[in-house]
Amino acid sequence: MKNTLVRAVAGAALAGLVALGSAAPALAAQEAPNDVVVVDEPDTSDLNNIWTFAPLGVPVLGLIQSLNGVPGRLLPS
Numbered sequence: 034m035k036n037t038l039v040r041a042v043a044g045a046a047l048a049g050l051v052a053l054g055s056a057a058p059a060l061a062a063q064e065a066p067n068d069v070v071v072v073d074e075p076d077t078s079d080l081n082n083i084w085t086f087a088p089l090g091v092p093v094l095g096l097i098q099s100l101n102g103v104p105g106r107l108l109p110s
Contacts, residue, residue: 084095 084092086092
């Protein structure tokens, strides 16, 4: 009984430390309410090649090209 209680207290303390440790970066990154943050538009001018065109969520043409080159890299010539 005493051993189980010690394990429960230790587990709760460890969980609390983990929660506090994971919240520390978020708390440190908070800015003062009067600060203004300006975020610029991302540069998307080079996102029109076969590696970034992804109608299915995966760049299909780039994936096919990549898989097509695998046998040549695995097998010695």
